[in-house]
Amino acid sequence: xxxxxxxxxxAMPGAPARTSGYxxxxxxxxxLTIFFALPMGTMIGMSFMDAQTLxxxxxxxxxxxxxxxxxxxxxxxxxxxxxxxxxxxxxxYPVAYYLARSRSRWRALVFALALAPxxxxxxxxxxxxxxxxxxxxxxxxxxxxxxxxxxxxxLSKNLFAVVVGLTHVVLPFGILSLTxxxxxxxxxxxxxxxxxxxxxLAVVRHIILPLSVPGIVSSLLIAFTMAASAYATPALLGxxxxxxxxxxxxxxxxxxxxxxxxxxxxIALLIMMLMISFLGIRYEAxxxxxxxxxxxxxx
Amino acid sequence: xxxxxTCAFWLAxxxxxxxxxxxLAVVVAASLSPxxxxxxxxxxWTFDWYGDLLADRWLQPFLLSVKxxxxxxxxxxxxxxxxxxxxxxxxxxxSTAIMAGLLSPLSVPQIVKGVAIVLFLSIIGLQGVLGTPxxxxxxVVLALPFVTRMAATSLANFDGNLDRAAQSLGxxxxxxxxxxxxxxxxxxVLSGVTFAFIISFNNIxxxxxxxxxxxxxxxxxxxNYLEYSLDPVMAAVNVASMIFILAVIFLFxxxxxxxxxxxxxxx
Amino acid sequence: MNSFDxxxxxxxxxxxxxxxxxxxxxxxPRGEFVSILGPSGCGKTTTxxxxxxxxxxxxxxxxxxxxxxxxxxxxxxxxxxxxxxxALFPHMTVIENVGFGxxxxxxxxxxxxxxxxxxxRSVRLDGFGSRYPKALSGGQQQRVALARAIAPRPSVLLLxxxxxxxxxxxxxxxxxxxxxxxxxxxxxxxxxxxxxxEAMAMSDxxxxxxxxxxxxxxxPASIYRNPATRxxxxxxxxxxxxxxxxxxxxxxxxxxxxxxxxxxxxxxCAGNSAVQSCCIRPESIALLxxxxxxxxxxxxLDGVVRRIVNxxxxxxxxxxVANGLSLTVLVPSSRSSLVPELASTVTLGIDPQDVQVxxx
Numbered sequence: 001x002x003x004x005x006x007x008x009x010x011a012m013p014g015a016p017a018r019t020s021g022y023x024x025x026x027x028x029x030x031x032l033t034i035f036f037a038l039p040m041g042t043m044i045g046m047s048f049m050d051a052q053t054l055x056x057x058x059x060x061x062x063x064x065x066x067x068x069x070x071x072x073x074x075x076x077x078x079x080x081x082x083x084x085x086x087x088x089x090x091x092x093y094p095v096a097y098y099l100a101r102s103r104s105r106w107r108a109l110v111f112a113l114a115l116a117p118x119x120x121x122x123x124x125x126x127x128x129x130x131x132x133x134x135x136x137x138x139x140x141x142x143x144x145x146x147x148x149x150x151x152x153x154x155l156s157k158n159l160f161a162v163v164v165g166l167t168h169v170v171l172p173f174g175i176l177s178l179t180x181x182x183x184x185x186x187x188x189x190x191x192x193x194x195x196x197x198x199x200x201l202a203v204v205r206h207i208i209l210p211l212s213v214p215g216i217v218s219s220l221l222i223a224f225t226m227a228a229s230a231y232a233t234p235a236l237l238g239x240x241x242x243x244x245x246x247x248x249x250x251x252x253x254x255x256x257x258x259x260x261x262x263x264x265x266x267i268a269l270l271i272m273m274l275m276i277s278f279l280g281i282r283y284e285a286x287x288x289x290x291x292x293x294x295x296x297x298x299x
Numbered sequence: 300x301x302x303x304x305t306c307a308f309w310l311a312x313x314x315x316x317x318x319x320x321x322x323l324a325v326v327v328a329a330s331l332s333p334x335x336x337x338x339x340x341x342x343x344w345t346f347d348w349y350g351d352l353l354a355d356r357w358l359q360p361f362l363l364s365v366k367x368x369x370x371x372x373x374x375x376x377x378x379x380x381x382x383x384x385x386x387x388x389x390x391x392x393x394s395t396a397i398m399a400g401l402l403s404p405l406s407v408p409q410i411v412k413g414v415a416i417v418l419f420l421s422i423i424g425l426q427g428v429l430g431t432p433x434x435x436x437x438x439v440v441l442a443l444p445f446v447t448r449m450a451a452t453s454l455a456n457f458d459g460n461l462d463r464a465a466q467s468l469g470x471x472x473x474x475x476x477x478x479x480x481x482x483x484x485x486x487x488v489l490s491g492v493t494f495a496f497i498i499s500f501n502n503i504x505x506x507x508x509x510x511x512x513x514x515x516x517x518x519x520x521x522x523n524y525l526e527y528s529l530d531p532v533m534a535a536v537n538v539a540s541m542i543f544i545l546a547v548i549f550l551f552x553x554x555x556x557x558x559x560x561x562x563x564x565x566x
Numbered sequence: 567m568n569s570f571d572x573x574x575x576x577x578x579x580x581x582x583x584x585x586x587x588x589x590x591x592x593x594x595p596r597g598e599f600v601s602i603l604g605p606s607g608c609g610k611t612t613t614x615x616x617x618x619x620x621x622x623x624x625x626x627x628x629x630x631x632x633x634x635x636x637x638x639x640x641x642x643x644x645x646x647x648x649x650x651x652x653a654l655f656p657h658m659t660v661i662e663n664v665g666f667g668x669x670x671x672x673x674x675x676x677x678x679x680x681x682x683x684x685x686x687r688s689v690r691l692d693g694f695g696s697r698y699p700k701a702l703s704g705g706q707q708q709r710v711a712l713a714r715a716i717a718p719r720p721s722v723l724l725l726x727x728x729x730x731x732x733x734x735x736x737x738x739x740x741x742x743x744x745x746x747x748x749x750x751x752x753x754x755x756x757x758x759x760x761x762x763x764e765a766m767a768m769s770d771x772x773x774x775x776x777x778x779x780x781x782x783x784x785x786p787a788s789i790y791r792n793p794a795t796r797x798x799x800x801x802x803x804x805x806x807x808x809x810x811x812x813x814x815x816x817x818x819x820x821x822x823x824x825x826x827x828x829x830x831x832x833x834x835c836a837g838n839s840a841v842q843s844c845c846i847r848p849e850s851i852a853l854l855x856x857x858x859x860x861x862x863x864x865x866x867l868d869g870v871v872r873r874i875v876n877x878x879x880x881x882x883x884x885x886x887v888a889n890g891l892s893l894t895v896l897v898p899s900s901r902s903s904l905v906p907e908l909a910s911t912v913t914l915g916i917d918p919q920d921v922q923v924x925x926x
Contacts, residue, residue: 124323
């Protein structure tokens with residue numbers, strides 16, 4: 001998570017300001033306690049309880065690790081998220097490079113095209129992919145008309161469809177984080193490399209790619225976490241044939257009404273996300289400590 | 300060699316932009332399609348499907364979504380600004396930890412927050428508040444950290460010298476907040492509030508647990524319908540709601556209109 | 567009622583236990599243009615902030631017109647402040663910016679209008695009132711900042727390196743203008759800067775600060791001519807600073823033995839045998855012709871020209887007068903016939919009254 005520098009205007013510090021400071025903070029704390037902290041606590045508590053009798057048990061966890069379906073769901077979630085992360089970063093990189101470096105008047109258009117879909121909401125975009133990928137959808141229809149295929153290709157209700165849909169959902173965020181990172185690279189470094197005889201390809205390989213690794217890492221992490229926690233896209237494009245943790249949690253709550261087990265699944269998803277965030281934080285910390293070492297050595 | 304690379308680069312960008320815009324274009328095309336099957340690009344077009352949107356089936360969820368999103372944007376706007384003010388401007392002790400606490404919901408997936416809230420309400424016997432009150436509370440939990448973060452960033456980027464300049468000119472704290480601090484952070488806060496409105500309006504993962512049958516928000520109504528049919532009325536609903544979102548953004552941009560003076564050197 | 571606008575009485579300030587200003591005593595008379603001059607980190611900005619009220623002294627008392635200010639917040643001190651980055655309110659027009667101080671005091675609209683007009687006229691910015699700061703050049707923004715600070719007629723105007731963001735030509739023009747505005751308004755100006763030329767050009771009095779304390783204060787000319795310490799001599803103007811190994815006090819002159827060789831310099835300054843170093847301004851060293859005997863009692867040194875640097879109006883020579891001891895000499899370019907060639911031998915004449923002894 002990003003941190004905010006607390007460099008602030010110097011108000012005259014004094015006791016009344018302090019009190020009013022805590023006072024204005026109270027509503028936020030209250031809302032987050034009642035509707036976030038307490039529910040999270042309740043959910044963790046529920047995971048250790050039998051849904052009917054409310055007596056303490058580890059059964060829900062045993063079931064998660066032994067019924068096969070749950071671990072398979074976890075595995076599918078991870079594979080899907082990794083694929084989305086890679087697709088987003090690979091597809092986003094050229095666009096991000098263009099956005100970071102171009103000064104042409106087309107830049108604004110590309111920027112708008114790349115980011116505007118984010119405003120459209122997940123449903124619209126997923127619906128668009130449904131129309132395109134369905135058995136009787138755009139692509140299959142066209143290929144059948146052209147006589148390329150006899151029976152429709154299996155393009156929807158599977159891993160492929162979900163990865164396509166989620167890549168589309170997450171791509172703008174990947175592009176943004178990559179653009180920021182590439183913008184931070186001094187363009188003179190590229191010019192310097194060119195003056196030293198490096199070809200475009202060599203400049204990309206030896207200068208831009210290594211220096212944008214932080215952006216690539218953050219794009220991968222953002223894409224992974226967004227994909228792993230997505231609900232609507234896997235629900236609509238994966239359907240009953242391709243279930244991930246998010247859709248399985250929904251089923252447990254609303255169809256099977258097994259709260260304890262739903263809680264365990266939610267906790268599994270949460271832990272996976274926290275582990276990924278932790279990796280990101282560790283990477284960031286290592287990088288900044290390396291940087292400060294380097295600066296310390298130079299002085 | 301360089302030429303091939305340049306061509307490949309432009310081709311890649313063109314392909315990615317096509318990938319991004321294709322589903323949107325398809326939905327817009329489908330919404331104008333005269334036949335009920337949305338399988339091909341329409342060669343003739345009609346606005347008939349948009350007429351269906353005024354039926355209660357779509358109008359009621361739309362109005363509910365607007366109502367919830369408006370309340371959520373208002374509440375998170377006020378609470379977020381207050382919290383950011385306390386933490387960043389007043390620099391109350393423990394502000395770093397408090398900020399981390401205020402932003403902690405961001406690291407929990409929405410679906411997990413949704414489960415937690417629905418379990419909590421059921422356990423304490425408040426199933427009755429499912430529907431609008433629960434939706435508002437849950438969406439505030441979702442939106443508040445974003446607004447708080449944007450307001451805090453605006454406050455942290457705010458040049459403290461402006462505050463001191465006003466102080467040296469005799470402005471009291473109240474006057475400084477009113478004339479300097481609030482106007483300066485207004486763009487950041489407004490974009491936070493706009494964002495809150497949009498994520499509430501488009502929300503699915505939380506709402507899916509908390510809506511009452513027969514009284515759903517627009518996105519939930521849409522995905523429920525999508526389970527049965529892909530017909531062009533869906534496309535029309537989606538296009539109309541996107542246009543609505545764009546209008547909201549435009550409106551907020553107008554309200555925060557002074558940013559134009561900040562960035563373009565007007566005469 | 568005394569005539570000091572600002573008094574600092576044994577003021578100290580430390581941040582997190584690190585002293586930044588130590589036991590500072592300073593009196594600023596009404597109507598003077600006083601510069602606080604020093605390198606970055608010397609405590610000058612902290613001192614200004616204590617006067618303005620943004621920093622509270624750890625010890626001591628800040629007084630404005632005889633009244634202790636320690637418990638008074640900045641907004642009630644009635645002081646003006648001009649910031650280095652101007653700190654103009656970007657969401658207000660020039661008129662709104664300049665009128666802000668009066669508006670906060672609840673002054674009637676008509677009166678604000680007049681005061682704003684007057685302030686803008688005094689900085690020669692009439693006609694720019696409806697613009698936003700972003701639409702002004704750096705120099706114009708600087709003037710708006712000045713007009714905004716003087717519009718409420720503060721008792722004292724504090725200026726924190728206000729010219730350092732301007733380019734050289736504009737900076738030099740603004741020096742003169744600032745001084746004129748100050749005289750016109752008859753207002754006390756406290757001007758913080760690290761630029762000694764700037765301080766020289768404008769000030770009635772210069773306070774040189776170093777390491778949180780006042781190194782020397784006085785009129786610009788006297789500080790330049792008679793620097794009290796090695797630091798002042800080095801920081802204000804260019805100088806040859808020579809380490810003194812031994813000094814022999816005489817009845818009218820002091821004989822100084824300079825390190826490295828047995829050079830003896832005579833100085834008019836009263837002094838004692840504990841003198842550690844002395845300073846000679848490069849422009850006070852004369853190049854003597856071989857035949858020129860020089861005035862009686864003048865120091866004479868022979869040396870070889872090792873480097874010639876053309877500075878435009880002046881030529882700077884580096885003359886090695888003895889093994890390891892070199893003096894910088896400044897010769898006006900207009901007398902180009904006097905400029906010797908590289909590696910030629912020259913005779914330098916130094917008047918004893920130009921040899922200034924320094925305490926460390």
